[in-house]
Amino acid sequence: MLLEVRGLDVRYGRTHAVKSIDLDLAEGEIVTVLGANGAGKTSLLRALQGAIKSGSGSVRFAGEVLTHASPAERVRRGMMLVPEGRQIFVSMTVEENLLMGAYLRRGADWHQDLSQIYDRFPNLAERRHMKASILSGGEQQMLAIGRALVSRPRLIMLDEPSLGLSPLFVNNLFELIKELNRSGISILLVEQNTAMALDVAERGYVLELGRVVLSDRADALSRDPALAEAYLGGHASSQHPIDQIA
Amino acid sequence: MSGYWTGILTILSINIIMAYAVFLPVATGQLNLGGAGFQALGAYTAAFLSAAFGLNAWVTIPAAMAVGGLVSMAIAFPLLRTKGVYLVLATFALAEVIAGVILNTDALGGAMGLSVPDFLDYHVPLIAAVLVTLFVFYLMATRFGLTMRAAHDDDVVTDLLGVSVRGVRVAAFSLGGALAGLAGALYAHTFSFVDIQSFNASLSIYVLLYVLLGGTQTAFGPLFGAAFFTLLPEGLRVVMPELKTFIAAAFHQSGPLSPPDESWRFVILGVLTVLMMAFRPEGLITRSLIERLKPGRRTKRLDVAQEVSA
Numbered sequence: 001m002l003l004e005v006r007g008l009d010v011r012y013g014r015t016h017a018v019k020s021i022d023l024d025l026a027e028g029e030i031v032t033v034l035g036a037n038g039a040g041k042t043s044l045l046r047a048l049q050g051a052i053k054s055g056s057g058s059v060r061f062a063g064e065v066l067t068h069a070s071p072a073e074r075v076r077r078g079m080m081l082v083p084e085g086r087q088i089f090v091s092m093t094v095e096e097n098l099l100m101g102a103y104l105r106r107g108a109d110w111h112q113d114l115s116q117i118y119d120r121f122p123n124l125a126e127r128r129h130m131k132a133s134i135l136s137g138g139e140q141q142m143l144a145i146g147r148a149l150v151s152r153p154r155l156i157m158l159d160e161p162s163l164g165l166s167p168l169f170v171n172n173l174f175e176l177i178k179e180l181n182r183s184g185i186s187i188l189l190v191e192q193n194t195a196m197a198l199d200v201a202e203r204g205y206v207l208e209l210g211r212v213v214l215s216d217r218a219d220a221l222s223r224d225p226a227l228a229e230a231y232l233g234g235h236a237s238s239q240h241p242i243d244q245i246a
Numbered sequence: 247m248s249g250y251w252t253g254i255l256t257i258l259s260i261n262i263i264m265a266y267a268v269f270l271p272v273a274t275g276q277l278n279l280g281g282a283g284f285q286a287l288g289a290y291t292a293a294f295l296s297a298a299f300g301l302n303a304w305v306t307i308p309a310a311m312a313v314g315g316l317v318s319m320a321i322a323f324p325l326l327r328t329k330g331v332y333l334v335l336a337t338f339a340l341a342e343v344i345a346g347v348i349l350n351t352d353a354l355g356g357a358m359g360l361s362v363p364d365f366l367d368y369h370v371p372l373i374a375a376v377l378v379t380l381f382v383f384y385l386m387a388t389r390f391g392l393t394m395r396a397a398h399d400d401d402v403v404t405d406l407l408g409v410s411v412r413g414v415r416v417a418a419f420s421l422g423g424a425l426a427g428l429a430g431a432l433y434a435h436t437f438s439f440v441d442i443q444s445f446n447a448s449l450s451i452y453v454l455l456y457v458l459l460g461g462t463q464t465a466f467g468p469l470f471g472a473a474f475f476t477l478l479p480e481g482l483r484v485v486m487p488e489l490k491t492f493i494a495a496a497f498h499q500s501g502p503l504s505p506p507d508e509s510w511r512f513v514i515l516g517v518l519t520v521l522m523m524a525f526r527p528e529g530l531i532t533r534s535l536i537e538r539l540k541p542g543r544r545t546k547r548l549d550v551a552q553e554v555s556a
Binding site: 049070071072074076083087089090091096100103104151 | 463
């Protein structure tokens, strides 16, 4: 297993955001974490990156125990979180944003990596010296992912990457996720777009109020009526993609 | 050069160094309203070493920088736990504590102040200001400068990327403390006298104004802000009598006029400050202004901006 999480607990003050979660992710796998707002998905990812302290439990990555490691240590080992809401550095240029991803790779050949990223995202190459704040929403998401790629991660954790993107861009995004995975990067994907997430993922976990309530192969989950109940919580709308599958 | 102009040049140089001392933490997203306290530390370190041990300025200046830097580093750890308005209050309170301690220490002259034997003329602060300016421009162009701006933009994401935001902030704050120490030592040796009244809260406020109104995004901002606010009152001193004659003439009054009340200078300064805050909230010199002033960039930028919005 590339990532092995056992009994992970996260608390913010009185809020018990993540309750004793077990999660596995094999090298080369795409695993999705689903759940309604407030289910603890973002807290889980932030704890995995070391940005918030976990109360108890253990995190092993590539055979090493990283339970108490700093974010820097985890980035160095190959974990990289792309946070929710396309948090790019707005006062910096596109290129400076990408350079921040290379921060820990002193003296490495990140120049070459930058040109690879520009090959992959020609829009970013065109705008490399412009302020990142003028990019469109989709381009900002590409920039956030590009910034993560410069660190040469083995595992990318994506937090709601399709949030607020146009349908066309969402398709591009999921194509990109598959492509990254084919190039050997493992992916932990937190998504609201259940249908598309289950489509690209091999396995999925469903979170409710901080606990794993379901975990199965993605194709089994997409046919599981319990998922619709747990995830949609009775707020199912007819436009929701899950309806097209069920 | 007349004594008046060398005096202005000295003050300008010291103010520019102080502006950079406050700019470094501000560039990482930490407002520092305690600039005067750190300058006092440097000034009294230099004055004491010079007066009590007869040490040369070339020894006391590095010592003052070291004291400013080390004291800021020591307090940066607890201080930078606070954020926003609390940090502003904490730095402000710290400056008051430093002033209080100096005021009550007999070895430092207490309320009487200290005379400083080793005199330096205006060349030294001028050269120091040029070197500090070049240093800060260089610093902002390095990896470290990039992480300072990242910490300013979004500390959570900066942390996620593996950069110790805390380390960056402590380093910037300490470096700022060392620069304030330098400014203080230069003050002590060029004015040959220090007293704690010179390092009061309004100095802290002015220095922060230089930075905020000059612009916090680039190293041009503090330079411009310090120059503008140091030279403006002096410029007004010259312009005010002319202005009064002009206004009087507009109302068909002539003949000898009494010289204008000095306090009007501060009214005009205040009005200009408010106008700058209203029209340039990010400071006068912003990154996009510099981009626009660069030849050849402008049309390209606009094209893309239109394309994106389309």
